[in-house]
Amino acid sequence: MTLARRAIAEGVGTALLLAAVVGSGIMGERLSGGNVAIALLANSLATGFALIALVVAFGPRSGAHFNPVVTVALALRGDVAKRDLGPYLLAQFAGAFLGVIAAHGMFDLALVQSGVRVRTGLAQWWSEFVATFGLVFLVLSLTKKTAGAAPFAVGGYIAAAYWFTASTSFANPAVTLARGFTQTFAGIALDNVVGFVVAQIAGAGAALTVDRMTRAA
Numbered sequence: 001m002t003l004a005r006r007a008i009a010e011g012v013g014t015a016l017l018l019a020a021v022v023g024s025g026i027m028g029e030r031l032s033g034g035n036v037a038i039a040l041l042a043n044s045l046a047t048g049f050a051l052i053a054l055v056v057a058f059g060p061r062s063g064a065h066f067n068p069v070v071t072v073a074l075a076l077r078g079d080v081a082k083r084d085l086g087p088y089l090l091a092q093f094a095g096a097f098l099g100v101i102a103a104h105g106m107f108d109l110a111l112v113q114s115g116v117r118v119r120t121g122l123a124q125w126w127s128e129f130v131a132t133f134g135l136v137f138l139v140l141s142l143t144k145k146t147a148g149a150a151p152f153a154v155g156g157y158i159a160a161a162y163w164f165t166a167s168t169s170f171a172n173p174a175v176t177l178a179r180g181f182t183q184t185f186a187g188i189a190l191d192n193v194v195g196f197v198v199a200q201i202a203g204a205g206a207a208l209t210v211d212r213m214t215r216a217a
Contacts, residue, residue: 018095
């Protein structure tokens, strides 16, 4: 697989992930009759199941990172070539934005919106730190022997993190920015995006540090 083909695969996979995140949020909110818990349950399960399927489909093609901090962490550890960073990150951010547009189109909404859902404050930022730390550490912990469990581990972790974090676990800068362009259930106000992304970068950095401290020589 050439770098261009891998980057295209990474972009398509990220787009499908965002279509699942935003689309299931819209459907869950519409069908839940105002019950936010039911809407979140639908959103979290759909996201987790979609992640399992997407990692299976795109793992052999691009590695199925779908997340800039995962790609950077793997590159810093030497598992991904530094030259891959630019194309991968561009594909992830572009794919995430296109996925939001695709979800809006499926539900006959304005394709581009400005997020208005307030998600800010120390508890939310700490939640993003913890969620991202756990996700990146999980990815860094996977080996050839456990590769078959990767889709289920990643999908299960994200579905669970929807519930044990106050922020509902964005844990992904590309996902966070893209969700700043939807006013739906999964959205975030654009001026809240920076706080989430800073916390995510810090969480990924902490995961990389702990991985280095605890990994066998």
